[in-house]
Amino acid sequence: MSAFSATKLRSPSLASPRSPSSKPSFPSSSLRFPLRAVSSDVLTSSAASLAASHPVISRDEGLDLYEDMVLGRSFEDMCAQMYYRGKMFGFVHLYNGQEAVSTGFIRLLEKKDSVISTYRDHVHALSKGVPARQVMAELFGKTGGCCRGQGGSMHMFSAEHGVLGGFAFIGEGIPIATGAAFSSRYRREVLKEQTHDDVTIAFFGDGTCNNGQFFECLNMAALWKLPIIFVVENNLWAIGMSHLRATSDPEIWKKGPAFGIPGVHVDGMDVLKVREVAKEAIARARSGEGPTLVECETYRFRGHSLADPDELRKPDEKAHYAARDPITAFKKYIFEHNLATESELKAIDKKIDDVVEEAVEFADKSPLPPRTQLLENVFADPKGFGIGPDGTYRCEDPGFTQGTAQV
């Protein structure tokens, strides 16, 4: 049973881009801001709801998308195996089934753009370009990890690739993402360091959309026209709390226009539809038109975390979404439009298997952090900043970061 009745919204004509200096005014319920929604019909075997007769992507793009989704899926499957073997511990939240959202959005970003996520962040990091070996080593808690083993599954950070976490509290990443978007605008307008905005994408779930910080940031992002995209991965469940039980109006995309931002609903199991919406939202953000709220209807094939028995979700709901597996659907699309042959895709599958195996080997071989790492990086500047007029005076407190721990 699908949680939503499939809503088919008309696609109105695109509004002309507004100049960045115009003040946003409140929209009335008849749309001042264009609401483009793509229908969320179930993918049928006739593939009628998938693109027209000519493909919307090139062969290279198609292979890139396929490879990224397969990487996400294989990596997460390997995580489950490693967890049950005791190599990974704590909370591990897997992304199986939601790959279309991560791939659809993040593969369109540039290196300088940022991604902020929640605890379900492995695949966002992988899509953004963090090497699989670094993510795996981080999960194993080894020094080869992207955070040197300090963060773990829920805290993937990579300054080099623009992955700003990795946050355990839901809703915590949204203000951080708003700040990253703010800094992008600041660097353009005040520091004059660049001519266009770097885009920030904040990924979060349906549960977060009832959290105060979400609304606070929709307001501020709209107020200051920040280059941010709020992407809701609506997989209908917040651990065991169904979205319908928790939310007075379950259609999350509607919350955007309440703040003056376009709200879009898209079928998150279809990577091409997600990609189309993403292209438009990213273009809006980059050109200074401001934020967009995108609600992706998606589903996680596994439980909330590997410790979740997942007893509340009904088997027919799971079967419904399993039939809409984004990778299977995209494979079909590739064959139907002759973008690649079966053997080429199999070669990619094999390549990814090798990448994931190598990641596990690397993580296994990577050493546990040395004992001295316990006290490192508490501060960027442990001695504190204080200089006199001669430029040499600093606080010399040797007991500063050492406390009473014996290492």
Place this chain on the structure above:
Amino acid sequence: MAILHPCVGSVYREVPCSVPPTNCLLWGSSLPGAVPDMRMTVADALNSALDEEMSADPKVFLIGEEVGENQGAYKISKGLLEKYGPERVIDTPVTEAGFTGMGVGAAYYGLRPVVEFMTFNFSMQAIDHIINSAAKSNYTSGGQMSAPIVFRGPNGASAGLGAEHNQCYAAWYAACPGLKVLSPYSSEDARGLLKAAIRDPDPVVFLENEFLYGESFPVSAEVLDSSFCLPIGKAKIEREGKDVTITAFSKMVGYALQAADILSKEGINAEVINLRSIRPLDRATINASVRKTNRLVTVEEGFPQHGVGAEICASVIEDSFHYLVAPVERISAADVPMPYAINLERMALPQVTFYQIYLIKYEEKHVN
């Protein structure tokens, strides 16, 4: 807002405050080394520090409620909007969690936000971002994401505002690794520590005091220099003594100095330490002082249990146990939420006269 002389209307009339206001240290008098004619209020000190840091580094910006067009709820950011424009002095909607997190996100990218809380009580709505997103991020990311951010605003008790406007947060924030917590007393402290905080690459919680804003203190030419900075983690000995060590921070330093003055007439020579930095705590200075005087009294405006005084006492007992000739003592607020009635409010906070009696009794109890 009128600032009441703390000794006026004291409940304990048998020991009236005999220090004339013009000589009272809380109201300011010449300190050794000060240029007699140069005085500055703490509000002006903070304003000038913000102004200078914003002009020196274009990445510094101020964000908070009322900071722009209203010149700051306590007028600390007076004139900054005209000078730097609305892109750098940002009036926010009432969204503490949102704009604090936004500041942290901007700090991850190397900007240097100064987030103003109208009072630190309101920071409780944003405390997730101060602790989890700012303080812990450098460690959790293995050194990749540091947040050079300053959270500032008035802390501690105000007057007649009841329980939700009066809590002191020094102990709460100072418990968290990854944060630096500063609390100035005088104008020199305010200028030097705020400049150091803004330049510091780590998150700093900067606890000011509403009553001190209007207080003026003498300042030397060195303090007025635009590169003046005070070290983070170093306490200042405001008054040398040999009989008992009194540690205090923020407004309580003034009270401690006044009490010390009164005590000196009783023949007790107290050493007053202005902590300046709650985290990192200057354990070296405190211990050196206690090893000299052999007695410790800690003073704070916060709640007694698990307070700043508790940490100082523990530190002294751990490091200087054999030097103590008497048990350590803590003076703090009463262990109650702040009442509203004026007499109860006065009783809920440390008063100079209380110190005086307390310290005299302390001497009787513990000195042969």
